[in-house]
Amino acid sequence: xxxxxxxxxxxxxxxxxxxxxxxxxxxxxxxxxxxxxxxxxxxxxxxxxxxxxxxxxxxxxxxxxxxxxxxxxxxxxxxxxxxxxxxxxxxxxxxxxxxxxxxxxxxxxxxxxxxxxxxxxxxxxxxxxxxxxxxxxxxxxxxxxxxxxxxxxxxxxxxxxxxxxxxxxxxxxxxxxxxxxxxxxxxxxxxxxxxxxxxxxxxxxxxxxxxxxxxxxxxxxxxxxxxxxxxxxxxxxxxxxxxxxxxxxxxxxxxxxxxxxxxxxxxxxxxx
Numbered sequence: 001x002x003x004x005x006x007x008x009x010x011x012x013x014x015x016x017x018x019x020x021x022x023x024x025x026x027x028x029x030x031x032x033x034x035x036x037x038x039x040x041x042x043x044x045x046x047x048x049x050x051x052x053x054x055x056x057x058x059x060x061x062x063x064x065x066x067x068x069x070x071x072x073x074x075x076x077x078x079x080x081x082x083x084x085x086x087x088x089x090x091x092x093x094x095x096x097x098x099x100x101x102x103x104x105x106x107x108x109x110x111x112x113x114x115x116x117x118x119x120x121x122x123x124x125x126x127x128x129x130x131x132x133x134x135x136x137x138x139x140x141x142x143x144x145x146x147x148x149x150x151x152x153x154x155x156x157x158x159x160x161x162x163x164x165x166x167x168x169x170x171x172x173x174x175x176x177x178x179x180x181x182x183x184x185x186x187x188x189x190x191x192x193x194x195x196x197x198x199x200x201x202x203x204x205x206x207x208x209x210x211x212x213x214x215x216x217x218x219x220x221x222x223x224x225x226x227x228x229x230x231x232x233x234x235x236x237x238x239x240x241x242x243x244x245x246x247x248x249x250x251x252x253x254x255x256x257x258x259x260x261x262x263x264x265x266x267x268x269x270x271x272x
Contacts, residue, residue, distance in 0.1 A: 005152070007176075008200075009037065009040060011041070013237040039067070044231065061103055086099055087099055141252070147251055169190040169191065173194065189256060217230060237262060
């Protein structure tokens with residue numbers, strides 16, 4: 001299988017770029033499955049039902065959220081109606097929505113997608129490692145089980161994201177980090193066959209401060225005065241993420257390559 005994962009979609013620039021890129025990438029790379037973190041898609045804060053629908057219409061299979069899950073209040077009621085939207089599964093018991101699900105890919109293949117949120121420098125949630133272990137223990141990866149397992153680790157600390165990748169090595173196909181909005185250069189396959197990248201980066205305008213207009217962001221650092229509310233930069237976006245190719249027998253990864261398309265960053269188009 002070939003699976004595309006894209007990092008945090010930020011504002012209109014980011015979501016327009018993703019909606020335009022996904023159909024072409026599905027065709028050019030013969031993709032089987034697409035996962036996108038879209039928790040910053042609605043003017044930088046949260047996700048709406050309409051934006052989620054646009055992403056699904058473009059060919060996205062699963063959308064993940066994160067610490068901005070409920071910034072758009074309509075998502076609280078909508079998330080239980082749309083199983084393709086996942087929020088962190090280590091949220092407290094009773095939180096609306098779900099953090100993991102099994103989804104159908106072509107030829108009847110099954111993909112387990114889960115998301116957890118880190119705890120270092122973030123909200124004090126339940127243990128993400130215990131949540132991942134509990135979910136992994138339910139399923140077998142490879143022939144006779146699920147064909148692929150993908151884990152989105154929405155976290156601030158690179159150490160926590162890398163620790164999760166090693167924790168799941170050999171039991172998941174792909175572990176990727178989101179939230180930092182900066183793509184890391186460490187896409188790799190771990191010794192047990194699990195692919196990982198510490199952070200996929202954002203799908204947004206990089207002539208910015210992590211996707212937000214730079215003037216207000218700089219003012220927050222340079223002046224102890226109230227500033228305008230942060231708003232997404234609206235220049236041309238770079239679509240950032242990675243593509244993996246899994247082994248049909250084991251579900252582990254044979255190849256991982258970064259994706260960087262459009263905008264200001266050095267371009268990177270996978271070759272298979």
